[in-house]
Each structure stands twice: as structure tokens, then as C-alpha cells.
């Protein structure tokens with residue numbers, strides 16, 4: 413990118429989520445939304461009315477022909493991410509890809525290597541890594557305030573868009589997996605998943621996934637788009653404190669419970685018993701900023717300064733490795749699977 417004060421941006425895909433991205437991209441101080449691209453004429457016409465300063469097109473080629481475009485945000489359905497991402501990186505532009513990064517680990521590796529080889533910024537839309545409550549929990553865990561993390565349990569449920577292109581694990585669980593890895597700073601040693609296809613054959617609408625982190629911690633992720641209640645909840649049970657994050661609460665999203673259990677020995681020293689501790693419940697004040705706004709601001713900042721995003725391509729690959737292992741487990745009756753090692757980069761033979 414040539415040095416400029418204002419980053420030239422394009423958005424590809426202005427459907428349900430793309431509309432949220434457009435609203436946030438349009439209001440950025442250091443960037444200008446120059447193009448909106450979508451294959452759907454009606455959506456483009458609506459976008460042209462709402463964002464008259466942006467040009468519209470059905471062809472990504474038009475966007476990439478514009479030398480004023482520095483970076484492209486892709487919010488199209490997941491099966492298109494690999495091909496579109498490749499076009500953007502090959503055209504020498506920085507890339508923001510919505511989650512799931514891609515639907516195939518090898519495709520993710522290819523995009524990461526293309527970005528590295530071309531010196532491009534590659535960021536994946538792992539929204540929760542920009543959520544102030546998740547950041548606070550990560551800081552508390554790092555500082556040992558919750559003690560040893562025994563387990564994390566998440567629920568991401570609603571009666572909503574039923575996708576056919578990818579199952580609910582690939583669609584919903586990137587949020588849970590990315591935030592759990594972000595908070596723990598670790599990758600799982602094994603992953604197991606079971607699920608049920610209720611609407612479209614072979615596409616799971618509900619899934620239950622577990623991740624083990626060595627022998628000390630584990631996590632459970634329950635995702636469904638076929639549930640009567642919208643739920644966005646995370647419970648963290650530590651040896652010192654417990655925490656509950658409810659993202660549907662408007663103000664008191666996080667509660668810290670000074671509760672726990674300790675093994676004690678009775679005064680004769682013969683018997684051990686679990687002593688329960690019931691202490692205060694704290695609701696920390698956490699200033700709230702829309703995570704999507706923070707996320708797109710961070711992307712533009714990385715484009716301007718050439719910094720590495722928090723949710724960069726490597727982060728995308730860590731999440732893909734978990735999803736790939738979960739998918740293998742789903743197809744094998746829920747057996748625990750180890751995430752695959754990433755293939756070594758192919759070194760091109762050097763001229764003698």
C-alpha cells in the first residue's frame with residue numbers, strides 16, 4: 413500500500429452481516445468505503461441508496477482494478493471465502509475475511525502463505541476477541557484471578573438462519589473456539605464432537621463439542637440454530653473464582669462469583685472432604701464499545717501501520733485446526749481427535 417492518510421476500503425457481500433460491517437466501515441475516521449460488491453442486484457441497489465459515496469459492482473475485478481483500494485473486507489457465504497480471498501491477496505491487497513475463515517484447513521494454509529509471501533495483512537473476523545468482556549476475562553485468567561481453569565462451558569443457541577453450506581459447528585463455533593483459545597492462550601490437545609442433522613441431511617443443526625487442554629482444563633461448546641431460546645452464555649469455573657458472561661444482558665454482562673470448593677482434611681487427619689465456599693458476587697463495570705466497531709477500527713489501524721492483527725491468519729488456522737478435528741470426530745461417532753499438524757511450507761528450489 414502506498415502511504416496515504418485515508419485507507420481505501422471495499423466490502424464484498426452486503427447481506428445480513430455485511431450490512432453491519434458497512435455501517436461500521438462507513439463511519440471510520442481514517443478510511444473511506446469506496447466500493448460495495450455483491451452478486452445480488454437488489455442488495456446492491458439498496459446499498460447504493462444507503463451509501464451514495466461508495467461505487468457498486470457485481471464484479472470483484474472492478475474493485476481490484478481501482479488503485480485507490482488498499483484493503484478488502486469479505487462477508488460472503490463461507491464456501492466463497494477461499495476463492496475471493498485468493499483473488500484479493502494475489503491482487504496485492506490487504507484482506508479481512510469473515511468467520512469461518514474457510515471451510516478447509518489446506519485452503520486456510522494457502523491463504524496464510526499467500527499473505528505472508530506478499531507482505532499483506534490478513535485478518536479473520538473473530539469478533540469476540542474484540543469484545544470488552546472477553547478481553548477482561550482473558551486478563552483475569554492471565555493474572556491468575558480465577559485460579560486454575562477447571563472448565564469453560566459455552567452456549568450459542570437460537571432459532572435462526574439455517575444454513576446448508578456449512579453445519580452449525582463451522583457457522584457458530586468459530587466464535588466460541590476463538591474466544592476460548594484467546595482467553596486460555598492454549599490450543600486443545602484433543603477435540604470431540606457429536607451432533608444431529610434435523611433439517612438438511614448431513615448438515616448438523618445442533619452440536620456438542622468438547623476440547624481438552626492437557627489434563628487440567630476442558631471446554632464444552634453447545635451450538636444450535638434450532639433452539640427455542642436465544643442464548644449467548646459462557647461459564648468459566650476456576651479454582652479460585654467462577655465467572656458467567658451473558659452477552660444478552662444489556663449492562664451487567666459479567667458476574668464474578670467468589671465461590672468454590674476445596675478439599676480439606678478433618679482434624680483427625682483421617683478423612684478428606686470437600687468444603688464449599690460461598691462468597692460475594694461482583695459485577696465489574698466494563699465500558700462497552702460495539703465489538704464490531706473495535707474490530708474494523710483495528711483492521712484499518714493494521715493496514716495503516718502494517719501491524720499484525722490480533723485475529724491474524726495464524727489465529728484463523730488455530731481455529732480451523734479445532735474445527736477440522738471436531739468435524740472428523742463428528743464423522744467418527746464422537747471419538748476424540750487430535751488437531752492436525754500444519755504442513756511444512758514447501759521450499760522452492762533455489763537457482764544454483
Ligand SMILES: NC(=O)c1ccc[n+]([C@@H]2O[C@H](COP(=O)([O-])OP(=O)(O)OC[C@H]3O[C@@H](n4cnc5c(N)ncnc54)[C@H](O)[C@@H]3O)[C@@H](O)[C@H]2O)c1
Pocket residue numbers: 424425426427428429430449450451452455487488489490492510511512537539583
Ligand atoms: N462475525 C459475526 O458475528 C457474523 C455474524 C453473521 C455472519 N457472519 C459471517 O458473514 C458472512 C456472510 O454471512 P451473512 O449472514 O451476511 O450471509 P448472507 O447470505 O446474508 O449474505 C451474503 C451476501 O454475499 C453475497 N455474495 C455471495 N456470493 C458472492 C460473491 N461471489 N461475490 C459477491 N457477493 C457475493 C450474497 O448475494 C449476499 O448478499 C459469513 O461468512 C458468516 O459466517 C459473521
